[in-house]
Amino acid sequence: MNTTAATTTDWNALDNASFRATVREFFEKHFPGEWRYPQRRLRWSEIGPWYLKLSEKGWVAPSWPTQYGGMGLSPEKLIIFIEEQERWGVARAPDMGITMVGPLLINHGNEAQRAYYLPKIIAGEHIWCQGYSEPNSGSDLASLRTEAVVDGDDFIVNGQKTWTTLAQDATHIFLLVRTDKSAKKQEGISFLLADMTTPGITVRPIRNIAGSEDFCEVFLENVRVPRTSIVGELNKGWTIAKALLGFERIFLGSPKQSQYALARVREAGQRLGLFEDTGFVDRYTKLALDVADLGALYGRFIEQVKRGETLGPDVSMLKLFATETYSRLADLLVDVMGSSGGTPGSTALPGGKTDALTTFYNARPATIYGGSNEVQRNILAASVLKLPS
Amino acid sequence: MTTTHDSERAEQLTLLRESALSFAAKASPLHRARALRQQTPGFDRQFWAALAEQGWTGLLVSEKMGGYEQGFAEMAEVVAALATQVAPEPVVPVLVFAGRLLAHAVPSDLATRLLTEMAEGRTLPAVAWQEDITGAKDRTDQAATRLERQADALLLNGSKRHVRPGAGADGYIVSATGPGGLALVWVPADTADLTVTSQPLADGSYAAQLDFNNVRLPASHLLAEGPNAVAALTRAYDETLVSTSVELLALVRGMLSMTQDYLRTRVQFGKPIGTFQSLQHRAVDLLLQQELTASIVTQALALLDSPDSDASARSAMASRVKSRASDAGLQVAREAVQLHGAIGVTDEYDLGLYLQRALVLAAWLGNGSQQRRRYADLTQNATEQEHA
Numbered sequence: 001m002n003t004t005a006a007t008t009t010d011w012n013a014l015d016n017a018s019f020r021a022t023v024r025e026f027f028e029k030h031f032p033g034e035w036r037y038p039q040r041r042l043r044w045s046e047i048g049p050w051y052l053k054l055s056e057k058g059w060v061a062p063s064w065p066t067q068y069g070g071m072g073l074s075p076e077k078l079i080i081f082i083e084e085q086e087r088w089g090v091a092r093a094p095d096m097g098i099t100m101v102g103p104l105l106i107n108h109g110n111e112a113q114r115a116y117y118l119p120k121i122i123a124g125e126h127i128w129c130q131g132y133s134e135p136n137s138g139s140d141l142a143s144l145r146t147e148a149v150v151d152g153d154d155f156i157v158n159g160q161k162t163w164t165t166l167a168q169d170a171t172h173i174f175l176l177v178r179t180d181k182s183a184k185k186q187e188g189i190s191f192l193l194a195d196m197t198t199p200g201i202t203v204r205p206i207r208n209i210a211g212s213e214d215f216c217e218v219f220l221e222n223v224r225v226p227r228t229s230i231v232g233e234l235n236k237g238w239t240i241a242k243a244l245l246g247f248e249r250i251f252l253g254s255p256k257q258s259q260y261a262l263a264r265v266r267e268a269g270q271r272l273g274l275f276e277d278t279g280f281v282d283r284y285t286k287l288a289l290d291v292a293d294l295g296a297l298y299g300r301f302i303e304q305v306k307r308g309e310t311l312g313p314d315v316s317m318l319k320l321f322a323t324e325t326y327s328r329l330a331d332l333l334v335d336v337m338g339s340s341g342g343t344p345g346s347t348a349l350p351g352g353k354t355d356a357l358t359t360f361y362n363a364r365p366a367t368i369y370g371g372s373n374e375v376q377r378n379i380l381a382a383s384v385l386k387l388p389s
Numbered sequence: 390m391t392t393t394h395d396s397e398r399a400e401q402l403t404l405l406r407e408s409a410l411s412f413a414a415k416a417s418p419l420h421r422a423r424a425l426r427q428q429t430p431g432f433d434r435q436f437w438a439a440l441a442e443q444g445w446t447g448l449l450v451s452e453k454m455g456g457y458e459q460g461f462a463e464m465a466e467v468v469a470a471l472a473t474q475v476a477p478e479p480v481v482p483v484l485v486f487a488g489r490l491l492a493h494a495v496p497s498d499l500a501t502r503l504l505t506e507m508a509e510g511r512t513l514p515a516v517a518w519q520e521d522i523t524g525a526k527d528r529t530d531q532a533a534t535r536l537e538r539q540a541d542a543l544l545l546n547g548s549k550r551h552v553r554p555g556a557g558a559d560g561y562i563v564s565a566t567g568p569g570g571l572a573l574v575w576v577p578a579d580t581a582d583l584t585v586t587s588q589p590l591a592d593g594s595y596a597a598q599l600d601f602n603n604v605r606l607p608a609s610h611l612l613a614e615g616p617n618a619v620a621a622l623t624r625a626y627d628e629t630l631v632s633t634s635v636e637l638l639a640l641v642r643g644m645l646s647m648t649q650d651y652l653r654t655r656v657q658f659g660k661p662i663g664t665f666q667s668l669q670h671r672a673v674d675l676l677l678q679q680e681l682t683a684s685i686v687t688q689a690l691a692l693l694d695s696p697d698s699d700a701s702a703r704s705a706m707a708s709r710v711k712s713r714a715s716d717a718g719l720q721v722a723r724e725a726v727q728l729h730g731a732i733g734v735t736d737e738y739d740l741g742l743y744l745q746r747a748l749v750l751a752a753w754l755g756n757g758s759q760q761r762r763r764y765a766d767l768t769q770n771a772t773e774q775e776h777a
Contacts, residue, residue: 275769282758285765289709296684317677374670381669385649385676388661 009058012074020080026057027088037089037260039358041214044094044127044169051093052124060122061098068106068114069122076306086256094166097121097128100244101174104191108232108240117193129170129196131161131218132241138163139375141176142185142238146220148177148192150227155179155192157200157223163369167203167216171196175220180235191237193229200224210361211344250301250311252370253318255294261329261359262291268336271349283332290325297321313383316376323366323373330363398462405463409470412443417474419739425477426593430557432477440478441510449488450508454501460694461628465635465686472639475742477594479515479554481636483507486629487514490562490573493621494612499575503560515558517549517576517599518622524551524755525762529564529623534601536567536574543567543574543611545604553753555595556587562612563599564622569614573621580604592745624700627707630754631689634714637750638682641717644725644743645675651729668728675724678717685710705767712760715751722747 011019030053035042044051054060062081064070073081084090102121105114120126137144146159157177167173173194180188194201200223205213232240265284274280301315334341337356346353367373381387416439425432440446445467450456464485471480488507491514494500506512519527520534534547545565552561560577576583576599584600613621652663652672662668689710692698722744726733733740755763 281765282761285761288768289712289761289764292709293681293685293713296688297681300684300687314680317680320673321677321681377670377673378666380673380676381663381666385652385669385672387649387652387663387669387672389664 009071011071012077014077016076016080019077020084023081023084024088026059027084027090031088031090035091038091039355039362040210040212041166042091042093043166047091047093048124050091054093055122055124060124061102064098064102064106064118068102068118070102075308079302079306082251086254089260094127094129094169096130096165096170096174097126097172100130101128101172101193104174104231104240104244107243108191112228113193113231126172127170128172128174129164129167129216129218131164131173131175131194133163134160135162139372142189144176144178144189146175146177147181148175148179148190148225150179151224153227154224155227155230157192157194157220157225159220161218161220162206163215164203164218165215167196167218168205168213173201173218174231176237176241179237183235186238188235189237189241190234191231191240192225193231194223194225198223198225208361209364210358249315249370250298250305250318253294253298253301253315253322255291255298255322257362257366258291258294258322258326258329261326261333262288264354264359265329265333265336267352268333268349268354271351271354272336274336280336287325287329287332290321290328294318294321294325313379316371316379319370320373320376320380323363326359326366327363330359334360402462402466406466406470409445409467410473413470413474413476417471417476419475419742422475422477422742423739427589428593429587429595430554431594432479432554432557434557436476437478437513438510440480441508445480446484446510447508449484449492450504451492454505454508456504456508460690461631462690462694464632465690468632468635469639472636472746473643475592475640475643475746477592479513479557479594481629481632482515482553483513483558485632486516486625487562489628490516490621490625491612493624494562494573494617497612499609500612503575512559513554513557514575515552515554515561515597516625517552517561517597518564518626519551520547520549522550525759529626530571530619532564532566532571534563534565536565536572538568538608539605541608543606543608545574545576545601545606547601549599549601550596551753552597552599553594555590555597556585558597561599563601564618567614570616571618571622572614573612573618574606575610575612576601576604576606580606591748592742594749620700623704626754627703628693630707630711630760631686631693633750633753634682634686634689634710637714637718637747638679638686640743640747640750641675641679641682641714641721644721644740644747645672645679647740647743648672648675648725648728655730671724671728675721678713678720682710682714682717685713701767705764708755708760708764708767711755712757712764715760716757718747718751719757 032050035047051060059071061070062073063078066072098121102118105117117126132141134144134146146157146161148155148157173196175192175194176189177192178188179190200221202219204217206215206217207213269275269280269284297318301311301318304311334356337347340347341356344357346355382389444457447456448459448464448467452458468480488504491500491504503512503514507514521527534545534549537544545563547565549563558578560575563574563576565572565574582602582604586598587595588598590596652668653661655662689706692703692706725740726744729740732738
């Protein structure tokens with residue numbers, strides 16, 4: 001392993017073009033071709049080797065400070081890094097440890113927690129999953145009921161989490177739990193870290209409509225978690241969880257997914273000779289312009305991040321337009337496939353194979369996760385339009 | 390270095406915005422726009438003189454011709470401020486469309502003279518290029534109107550439509566097909582055998598139909614010919630599409646802001662109607678269209694102001710922004726009326742002023758669907774290359 005290289009390179013000192021070239025070259029040379037632009041979440045067995053490769057290179061945590069093994073990238077450089085990932089279609093590895101737990105511990109954890117967990121995340125030894133949603137707490141997350149009761153040096157946790165992405169591959173879970181039932185709903189919540197091998201934790205994968213098992217239910221039955229596993233203060237978990245929604249929110253609004261879907265629609269249109277059909281060309285062009293204009297809106301928020309400004313609640317617009325544009329593209333793809341629009345997998349067309357349904361299936365959770373689009377509209381109505389509640 | 394330049398320019402733009410907004414609010418309250426509706430020519434020549442006094446009629450004109458040689462971003466501040474007050478003066482049709490067309494036709498002596506007079510606020514030229522009733526068949530590189538050369542004279546036959554301003558213009562830059570290909574010809578409004586028929590538009594202003602029946606003009610009235618004429622008309626057209634989008638964006642902002650206020654204050658069932666989630670979500674969709682339009686307008690203005698922008702990129706961007714702005718204008722207008730309820734359909738309520746102007750501007754020079762067709766044609770080759 002070559003961890004010293006990571007801590008001694010000052011990436012921010014490079015000019016943007018050289019940095020971009022360096023990153024691009026590495027991705028193009030080393031990212032496994034079979035996993036480019038995956039249309040589903042990859043399992044650890046598939047993408048784990050890439051995580052370890054990044055770790056070895058010292059690139060697994062681009063946003064973390066160098067003292068914790070990160071690249072210490074400035075916002076501007078981080079955006080370049082992510083743009084290059086997206087450009088090459090680099091798949092997302094299970095990255096909750098990198099994007100959530102690391103920043104959480106760096107900002108709100110204690111020295112012992114940082115010393116224990118951070119190196120193991122960097123090394124790929126700990127794979128984290130997120131225990132937020134519950135069967136009765138989705139959009140209304142603060143109504144969560146999983147409970148942690150103090151018992152000596154431990155908390156005893158009981159409850160159930162759901163929609164936990166790739167819990168079956170995780171070694172650890174971070175949990176929002178209720179530690180004070182008498183307090184108002186946002187105020188009695190704490191943030192806990194738990195080892196998935198702790199007795200009482202059971203994981204059951206959920207098969208989705210696309211036939212894959214991207215997320216799981218996690219049952220917690222008398223799970224003993226040491227009191228030292230709390231992050232931040234008791235009953236202050238909600239504040240921490242909210243603070244974690246940093247500028248990563250912007251990436252829910254990246255135009256990349258829609259650009260990819262537009263290319264699939266264009267390909268299908270060409271294979272089916274539809275560019276001779278004015279009706280199709282009109283629909284296609286409208287969507288092509290939506291994708292282009294999404295890029296302009298995205299660019300505006302990216303500029304804000306590059307200037308080091310904090311993103312306001314108006315960034316929710318980006319998530320709305322990105323996911324709804326993606327969804328309209330998925331609809332058009334199913335539509336042009338006509339009688340093959342109900343056939344899963346690849347359909348052979350003149351000139352190549354087209355998958356009618358994967359985009360459609362992917363578009364369904366996109367408008368739900370990360371705060372459903374209805375919740376995003378509530379946020380915009382209250383915070384930007386200042387409409388009364 | 391560019392950063393200092395950029396921040397200086399941003400500061401100047403802010404100053405210009407503030408002064409334009411305060412001028413427009415003071416000199417052009419909404420009741421002025423209301424009073425000028427259907428009163429030929431549909432705008433106020435004295436107000437135009439006041440714009441000239443501000444220096445705004447010469448904003449885009451080169452210094453040699455008495456102008457200030459500013460960019461489209463500067464012009465946009467003035468255009469937006471006036472559109473915010475639904476001012477009826479034909480700022481974009483005259484100063485951008487005709488003004489830029491003349492600028493692209495320079496070094497013609499006549500163009501130079503007309504531009505100088507336009508910058509002073511004395512002459513209002515208009516562009517007459519469309520011939521099709523829906524505009525769907527109009528192209529900037531062709532015209533059915535015929536130009537013949539006879540000894541020292543030019544002879545013009547044909548018809549033009551959708552000319553703005555439809556009344557009050559001092560003359561027209563007319564596109565026609567002649568022996569040298571596409572030609573641009575200056576036709577003063579008082580030329581014999583020219584018939585100008587003003588048609589009322591939804592906002593109380595006018596568009597004109599021009600009929601040329603053996604109209605004779607001196608040879609010196611030929612402004613440009615051949616590829617130069619096509620390039621000049623196409624470029625001015627694209628610049629006008631972007632500037633019209635600036636107007637539409639200002640109207641969108643005005644309508645959404647009125648709607649927000651109404652949702653906050655109108656009480657039904659014992660609470661402000663803005664508390665109802667279904668209405669909140671509809672208002673958010675309008676906000677999204679506003680901000681999308683704003684993002685693209687900013688990009689398009691930057692492209693027009695960039696010295697090395699190429700013609701096809703400019704055309705694609707212009708059609709793209711006009712398509713978004715036209716559709717956003719109409720969507721926000723419709724929804725603003727619905728969210729207001731019955732008051733929204735009354736003539737005495739000011740929302741109607743915005744809606745009617747949005748109808749006119751969304752349709753002018755090609756609506757959303759037509760601009761998307763143009764965009765598709767312009768980008769088809771690029772798409773094919775990308776795919777190959």
